[in-house]
Amino acid sequence: MSEEKKDFKPKVVAFACHWCGVGKNEINAVEDFPDFKLIKLMCSGRINSALILKAFEKGADGIIAFGCPEGKCHYNFGNRNAAEEYKIAQSLIHLLGIEPKRLRLELDFFSEDGKLDSVIKEFVGGIRKIGPSPLRLINENK
């Protein structure tokens, strides 16, 4: 079992607000994860449960989303929307039986050197421990 998990390359999707400092040059950690997909958005307010479910449906093992801190959203209330949608998505994936650790929203930091790398490393590390998403089979059956 643990052997299997060593081979396991987690597919991780990151939705990131353009303004919160998740610039490409900053994510050094990405190199370690070939199956890491960064999807940049103009604001975390674009994130909704539909996007999150779609990524899970397509076989993502983990989804992490980044937005500006409270009071710092460039469009005023985008990150509040993101937080609300995130709550709904969390409850939906709970119903579906998808492990809660596969989904995370980070709204509390601007670009501090190296912090992003460590957050992503930690998140992907967590996904490694849980193993592949049960939904991968939807796509493998094809």
Place this chain on the structure above:
Amino acid sequence: MIKDIIKKTKAYYCLDCGKCTAVCPVALFDGDFSPRRIVGETITREDKVLDDCRIWNCLTCKMCHERCPSDVNFIEFIRLLRVDARGEGKEGICSHGGAIQSLMKIMTAPNLNQKRLDWIRPDLKTSKDSEYLYFVGCLPYFDLFFSNIKANSLDIARSTLKILNLLRIEPQVLPNERCCGHDLLWSGDVENFKKLAQHNIAEFKKAGVKKIVLSCPEGYACFKSEYPNYLGKFDFEVVHISELLPDKLSSGEIKLKPVKGKVTYQDPCRLGRFSNIYDNPREIINSIPGIEFVEMKRSGKNAMCCGTSSWMNCTQYSKQIQLERLKEAKSTGAETLITFCPKCQIHFLCAQSEINYPEELKLKVIDLTTFLANALGGE
């Protein structure tokens, strides 16, 4: 093959009479949409129809088929065209960003381990070996997803279970039943519909149930006709909750406390025109003492659709249809519109939540199961 679809649905018998378009709720507001023209154009220009985005706008409400003098099965015609169009990579416009479509597809995963039973309060009794199953369907998902409009879809599930318990039925409720697949089928996705159906049948067999009770008319119609159509023999008795009630109510076995008020009733297409269940819901409503029941002008076989189906192509015309229907309900003088399909309820609540919805047209929208359960007293 489009030729086969024309043949199978008897579209070639079309007389071009236009009765379908005259009663179609979409055509009432969308001048571009006409079932008559879609049939005519398909017969003359077969190749073009799959590109036509109008095939996704039909609500499959069956009103046209009800009226057609030539018995053209227009909804089946549309459904089969959608299957072919999907084969060419086309699809309708998913409402809600496609979230509900994703939920349905996610449920095709074989190894799901859903946590969908939290709604069962301790006073509601279920069992692990009853021959009855209560098929809850997507209610836990709707309840959450439509919390913004306070749909409270799980009230329907709790009420159904309360009613069943009163009838001395303590049904099984399965943690891993899937979406019934109705919407995938009607949007042309036969492959995923079949996967959901196969999972469900496997779950039913594993649970050893014989009778399946539903509170959702779409699930009911789907189990009754589409499962046997697509997967062969379906060895379970399919029962809609409304079929269990009238006898028990008229015999006085179930006692109801009086409820004051004037109500009207929305026939769901899958219960009415699809399943021919018109009288039972009315008997149930009329058995509640104190209730004044009034019909809308278009009711029963002529009931107007709630405006959207299969979570797709929810357009401005959908909103216009909903507004028209709510006006009609309001004009009866009723203060409550009783629905009997979780989606009708969601659609009418959604229409009323629009920012410019007129205050004087506001109505309470409640599912018949919940309405009845309230009249039973207790929690």
